[in-house]
Amino acid sequence: MTRFVVTGTDTGIGKTIFAAALAGATGAPYWKPVQSGLEDETDSETVARLLPVQSMGEAQRARSACGTASEASGGGATTSPQSPSVSPAPAAQFTLSACKAGEEGCHLPTASPQGGSILPEAYRLNTPASPHIAAEIDGVTIDVAALAPPPGDLIVEGAGGALVPVTRTTLYADLFARWQIPVIICARTALGTINHSLMTIEALRARGVPIHGLAFLGDAVEDSEAIISQLSGVRRLGRLPILDALTPDNLAAAFNANFNVADFN
Template structure:
């Protein structure tokens, strides 16, 4: 049964686009435990548009565009972490921002991942600073015994950065998704097929 959690080294790096590409390539349903911010297209809506796969209702839909712990407080919502259990079956789960984003005042996404024990794919941008951010993310996950399936890079090719992160982090380098412009379902599927091997996700 194929199940992956997608996390990132930061917010706004293209994690949702990668989630859509992977879900589409593997024909897997998608689930976002917590959506913060509803004014623009949500991550779930983006994946439905870009991947054409079944999308499951979010565990929580918060109006305020902020870290889940703060968005919930502003919205007057109490997040029940026990209820944030991924649905059964094959699935792509996408976290919010980076692995150390707070879900509540006392729990981080990485702590949830440790509970779930679903293999995690780390998404990392290729720009300046990515080595530090990527290695810290990998270290934070490993310190909690979170299984890491590999790392996927997003953006223009930076061979040395990509290679050294995988080597020093001791994780599998899955590939790199370039900027897709225009971002359509067809173009995204082609970009993923050109840069990733489906066998790496078996």
């Protein structure tokens, strides 16, 4: 089974790109539980754009076909049936999505050996910020108990680093501990990565989170990558280099050249 959580040592390090490559290589569905920020391309839309057999337009059509739009204008923050106990915000800010696999009239993309599918986010928040504050600004209550990953093959992407708060009382690392799904830590190769990576590993281990391995992103820095693995005992899965052109074909080729797909099955 291919079932992993993808987290990072920081925000903006490329974990969404890695998650897209992993979903494309394994065919496992991709799920972003909480999306903060809807103005630019969302992480799910980025993954959809980079999957070999999935387009961003298909992901958008799946979401719009399965959502129940708010009758009031200006709707934006959303939640799906994976979070049924959400306290509704004012109607102008809140939309309830009724999308779930197998539901009549709801056509989610299906996984294939050449690429994965995109599952709808549990929460879609307007504000580009840490989920805990984005939800408060949008007037949405995140029900942590409802953030339960669906069964089967799955690539789950967190937000920012492992210690980003989902609510004012729960960190992503706490969710990972509850889920007990092996975690892949994405780490940049730039200066500072040794400290950031080792702190992330210690934080996850302190909570009993299973760690599958390290995926580095960026230019090769052999000593940094080696010392992190040596000191922590966490294996290196590979390194995804910076690509001149980020296309589905280039990303798939780079992943296959630098990672062993068998390590993720």
